[in-house]
Amino acid sequence: MNTPAYDALTATYTRLHRLGHLQSIAGWDQAANMPSKGNEARSSAMAEMAALLHRLRTDPALGDQIQRATQEPLNDEQRANLREIGRDWRRATALPEDLVQRQEMTTARCEHAWRSQRPANDWAGFLVNFRPVLALARERAALLAERSGLSRYDALMDHFEPGMTSARVDAVFGEVRQWLPGLIRAVRERQALNPALDPVGPFPLDRQRWLCEQVMRILGFDFEAGRLDVSTHPFCGGVPEDVRMTTRFSLDGFLGSLMGTVHETGHGRYEQNLPREWLGQPMAEARSMALHESQSLSFEMQIGGHPGFAALMSPLLVQAFGPQPAFEPDNLHRLITRVKPGLIRVDADEVTYPAHIILRYEIERPLIEGEIEAEDIPALWDTKMMELLGLDTRGNFQDGPLQDVHWPAGLLGYFPCYSLGAMYAAQWFSTIRRQVPDLDGRIAAGDLAPALDWLKANIWTQASRWTTDELAQRASGEVLNPAHFRAHLERRYLGV
């Protein structure tokens, strides 16, 4: 078929993909390897690249090519790719290059300083760098809102979760707010009757690393196409052909790094299984961040919280650290599913987790809309932590608003994706349970293949072939339905 405009677009996106590869690897390196004095130069380099990519993506010729390509004889997949190209182009052209570059510099500086400000509990120092990050995020939000007709916060969220609005999030989170406190209380009372035994450390770091690599293998991570390293804030970066996962270790406990690694492996396998034949094109990218989190949470919560997973882990723990009563499968499962309100989001169990997200969403939305200022964060944080989880956080910034990389990195509008992802994950497993006879028996017997195969076929290899709503519909017969999440929690934690 003769499709010159479409072909020109795919050539541009292949170039963007290749240059973006270097940006991803350098970004991973910045978090996992880079010594401190390298940061100014790295930040300048990353900003230069961001500006360059932005310039390529906003080339006026593209708008014209997109117009002409819609008239060309494209097949369905090409049309889907063109839809994604158009989406990318509309977002990119809303932002001037200069803003993109300033944002790169400013967030890199803020994130780098945050790495030492967090352990120092230095909120005042953080504010100095965070104010310009916020100012630029608002500037960005205003431009994107103007272009899209969305509200400012929605315009930012749309980047991570296309099609999602704060109206929809408000409805979903509003409903969760109604039943969550009661559920947490009920689960806590129930678990108090059958407490879990704590494992006794220390847990040598090299044995923890071995354990993490074993579990990644069990979950199907391809080590010829990726690595596991260490960074302050665990993440999954790199490129689909070379996925760079990170974790962090603590001598006192292995469960945080183990379950964190299970979480990131969900992201990693999604990336490793994006459709190769389309790689480089927007259609081959992960659908959205809620979908991405639905994979990490399918791994961490749906699989990791299953009794069968504890049974799989138990002998590995004995091999890694020697035998102890806490490693018995039943106890291990109780440990993994133990519900306990805590200060740290990434350490939270799946029942209290939505509280952390609702809190952040209720702060960052008005922050972007200009209803509150950066100075207001600590007081709001303290109030909402008391309200949602009954915890006192006054003066404890490092375990409060300084705990996450998202705000220093300028990633405002991202947080809702975690809980939306948990809801999608519950929806996927409710579907798998319908389709696979005796799914729970198979997982209990250590057979993860049916679940992983379903995710690969229905989510990973589908990439951005469909919109999120279409994808959910095709995979599970309905769009996002948070009822599955509540049912999952009640079933697992209250035996309902």
Added chain:
Amino acid sequence: MNTPAYDALTATYTRLHRLGHLQSIAGWDQAANMPSKGNEARSSAMAEMAALLHRLRTDPALGDQIQRATQEPLNDEQRANLREIGRDWRRATALPEDLVQRQEMTTARCEHAWRSQRPANDWAGFLVNFRPVLALARERAALLAERSGLSRYDALMDHFEPGMTSARVDAVFGEVRQWLPGLIRAVRERQALNPALDPVGPFPLDRQRWLCEQVMRILGFDFEAGRLDVSTHPFCGGVPEDVRMTTRFSLDGFLGSLMGTVHETGHGRYEQNLPREWLGQPMAEARSMALHESQSLSFEMQIGGHPGFAALMSPLLVQAFGPQPAFEPDNLHRLITRVKPGLIRVDADEVTYPAHIILRYEIERPLIEGEIEAEDIPALWDTKMMELLGLDTRGNFQDGPLQDVHWPAGLLGYFPCYSLGAMYAAQWFSTIRRQVPDLDGRIAAGDLAPALDWLKANIWTQASRWTTDELAQRASGEVLNPAHFRAHLERRYLGV
């Protein structure tokens, strides 16, 4: 001063420097971290970046700006920078973008395959990938020769060693060929009377890493602006603000990784001490590769081979591996300065080292000039190894022509820089010895500061402020004079 054309040029070179930063880090990562399935995508990304940088460096506007800048009121430093910009521009514009991109792809593939072909002794497999590497190197050489009026080989060498010609190399190496075999014999006879005791392994890798990091600290490497990692072929990469050194460890011996690390630290400190106020401009780059090697060899040979260095290392070895007689300073010095013809260049002592270089030079020069073909390499290698070092290498490709990364990486024209560097290093230390009272006494007492300070003042911070001949003249009162190298060897190894 009003210097619009010059200012436009420096802005372009700052951009090139920033994008090149990402290229350097990704290149280091490719050698030190990348899993095998990442290679195709990484190679495409590196090729895309190489083509992009090439396009920026060959922008027709630059030629014009260079012309106009020569008429602007520049100070001496700016004139030096403009000279280097002009040199870069003339080289870059001789090469079409398409050639640069093909060369990136082809060498990346060859180098990647070489990593497994070398241990498999697979010369035939290597040839398949190396033939296109050679063809492209010749194509490049022909274009550069046409532009510069140099011979093809000289045109390649000029990239690494501006101003150096094969006529000058022939003269220098020709002279070395006359006295080297006799010197090796004489040293071997002398050392046979007082043999060194071999250390007894194994040497745990984590203790070797500790040792390497200690010696890097002693030599002044700044770990806040660099790292030490592991790769198949040790190198020093990264950027001046974040130097990435690599080494390789073997359980059986620590001396190779230790002295390799001393070597790379010389490169690393040169990079870390390039003038910050000019960073990003060609004038702030290391002067040449022979000058670079003169630093690694100042560290490895001039300092590392000094009895004072063995005295410094001795207690560290005891701390790392426990006491043994071989770690006594006298014996350690004898080990470090032991002369023994061997197959591997990077393991060679400083006396036999020039033989390895002369051999490679005598193969790669006619290879580029089209006088021989890739198929001819093994037979020539065998003959010359027998002739120069009396060693039989027939059939042993992995310890023969497959041993170095340079040819698979397409770095033809580089090898002479090693021996030229050794000669410059001897020349620097002959100067330091004249200028610093009792230099040997101070090194023997563990005081490396006078030597390191001299190198910093006279070489590192001078960067590309002067041509190589000017730099040598300013630093030592004369241009390259290989007599210092011979005198150094005769003094150290024959007590002359």
